Amino acid sequence: MHKGEEMLNQAQENATETQATSVRVKPGIDYEKLKSIGVPDEVIASLDPRDGGNITPQGEVLFLDEGRLHRRELPDKPLHENHPRGLGIKDFIMTKVLATTPKTWDRTLKVFMMIVSGAKLTGKEGIIPELYKRATQFSPDEKMYTHGTVLPLNVDMVEEGKTAVLPIDLIMDAIDGAEYIAQMNRCICRSAHDCSEYEKTLGCLFFNMAGVTAVKNGLAKPVTKEEAKQHVYDARDAGLIGQALYVELEQMVWGFENQKMDEFMEICFCCPCCCVALDVCKNANRTIKNRFSGAGFTAVIDHEKCTGCGNCAKKCPQEIITVNSDGKVTIDQDHCIGCGYCKSVCPNDAITLQQTMPLRESIHEYFLEEGRIDMVMDKCTMEIPPADYEWKDTQMDPMAIMQAAGQKTVALADEAARNLGCTSAKAFFKYNKKYMAGAIGVGALAWLLLKHKK
Numbered sequence: 001m002h003k004g005e006e007m008l009n010q011a012q013e014n015a016t017e018t019q020a021t022s023v024r025v026k027p028g029i030d031y032e033k034l035k036s037i038g039v040p041d042e043v044i045a046s047l048d049p050r051d052g053g054n055i056t057p058q059g060e061v062l063f064l065d066e067g068r069l070h071r072r073e074l075p076d077k078p079l080h081e082n083h084p085r086g087l088g089i090k091d092f093i094m095t096k097v098l099a100t101t102p103k104t105w106d107r108t109l110k111v112f113m114m115i116v117s118g119a120k121l122t123g124k125e126g127i128i129p130e131l132y133k134r135a136t137q138f139s140p141d142e143k144m145y146t147h148g149t150v151l152p153l154n155v156d157m158v159e160e161g162k163t164a165v166l167p168i169d170l171i172m173d174a175i176d177g178a179e180y181i182a183q184m185n186r187c188i189c190r191s192a193h194d195c196s197e198y199e200k201t202l203g204c205l206f207f208n209m210a211g212v213t214a215v216k217n218g219l220a221k222p223v224t225k226e227e228a229k230q231h232v233y234d235a236r237d238a239g240l241i242g243q244a245l246y247v248e249l250e251q252m253v254w255g256f257e258n259q260k261m262d263e264f265m266e267i268c269f270c271c272p273c274c275c276v277a278l279d280v281c282k283n284a285n286r287t288i289k290n291r292f293s294g295a296g297f298t299a300v301i302d303h304e305k306c307t308g309c310g311n312c313a314k315k316c317p318q319e320i321i322t323v324n325s326d327g328k329v330t331i332d333q334d335h336c337i338g339c340g341y342c343k344s345v346c347p348n349d350a351i352t353l354q355q356t357m358p359l360r361e362s363i364h365e366y367f368l369e370e371g372r373i374d375m376v377m378d379k380c381t382m383e384i385p386p387a388d389y390e391w392k393d394t395q396m397d398p399m400a401i402m403q404a405a406g407q408k409t410v411a412l413a414d415e416a417a418r419n420l421g422c423t424s425a426k427a428f429f430k431y432n433k434k435y436m437a438g439a440i441g442v443g444a445l446a447w448l449l450l451k452h453k454k
Helices: 003-024 031-036 041-046 066-070 089-098 105-117 119-123 127-135 167-177 188-192 209-216 225-237 250-254 258-263 276-283 311-315 363-371 398-419 425-453
Strands: 147-151 181-184 205-207 220-222 241-246 266-270 292-294 297-301 321-323 329-331 351-355
Touching: 031 041, 089 250, 089 258, 105 119, 105 188, 105 276, 119 127, 119 276, 147 167, 147 363, 167 225, 167 241, 167 363, 181 209, 181 225, 188 276, 205 209, 205 225, 209 220, 209 250, 209 258, 225 266, 241 363, 266 276, 276 292, 297 329, 311 321
Parallel strands: 147 292
Antiparallel strands: 147 241, 181 205, 181 220, 205 266, 241 266, 297 351, 321 329
16 A cells, blocks of 8 residues: 555544544433444534434434433332321311312312412522422421323434334223213313413313212213323313322312222322413422423424524423523423423424333322332222212311311300309400510510529
8 A cells, every 4th residue: 555545544544533432421411322323423523412422413313312211210219108097087187178079179279370380489598498398398398299290292203114102092092991980170270370372171181099089079070081091182182281289288288098099199280371380390399390301302403593592491381491601502301391381382393202211111100119109000099989979068068167266266265264263265355454464574584594504
């Protein structure tokens, strides 16, 4: 071989080696993985770690990232355990007093709006935010198990004719495996917001125990598996997204018993304007945001179409879309839940929902691995209502209970006052308020002194 040719070939080899080396050491890019599946060096060189490391600038997914899937798991968190029944007081309050029925529906909607109005507190620190997070059962994190898996009903298949398991298939599998399914008469989120963009009647699907409870409370109707599947298709055609949810706060909304909480699972059909779960998520800190995750499909940007307008970043409930200083818009793939809200506001069709990581085998597996809930999804432990069941108002009105308790307390106080020579408790407090104030003050001072001494 001519010496000049040898020098040229050596230079080309050195250039190739230099290029490979530079690609190999780029942070966030798995060079060996990409080379093993035949990705050319020039494509690898074009990858930006900010896009996830497995997505090209044109929005092509090169491989499904298993590591990203496993990073969502919580192996060190103990499995969820139902609270014991105990004396049954909490169960009585939940099922007989607080449970929502047609009679108390409007009351529940007001409570929902109160939750929404305080949602910004989930992203703050301090006494009041902590009280809110405890009241909504997001804190303490190690003891709370609220979890949601977003299941987009409309996703993008970039390869025509490709066969793949989709998030909607996971919903259909859950329907096939359930013993009893009920369809809620109305979506509570859209009803609370009086939504005018999407149908309020496209309500959640409640499975097994939750379905029986909803039917018995007059809020849902039993449906066959075929009817449930058609309801999912109707929600898809309406542009809604699916979400498998376990929300601990809903125990007092629907009236579930303590020992049956591991049987509670619902499939919600959420709109971008009214979903309470994603509204709370948008305002929350990262710990609470991580309670909501996706099912293998995430938002992917075609940077040749993207103009950097930032509409997507404003809409994202997870706040993981960034308009960088260089003008490039990037999505944190580790935390994207695949809701598609960003896609709905992109004026240039630059965003698609594509599979970027493997899907788990079932919805149950998502709850087990990412939510630490070993959910019972294949049987109903409650007696199933007869086909001709009709709801009857047997619920105890909490306001009436409080009023009766107040009247009883006043009666006891009046009786005690009469034993002390007064006509009523009101008269007793009126004529002895100075002495009582002094006694309270002395008692408080004594308590402070004892505390200081300790």
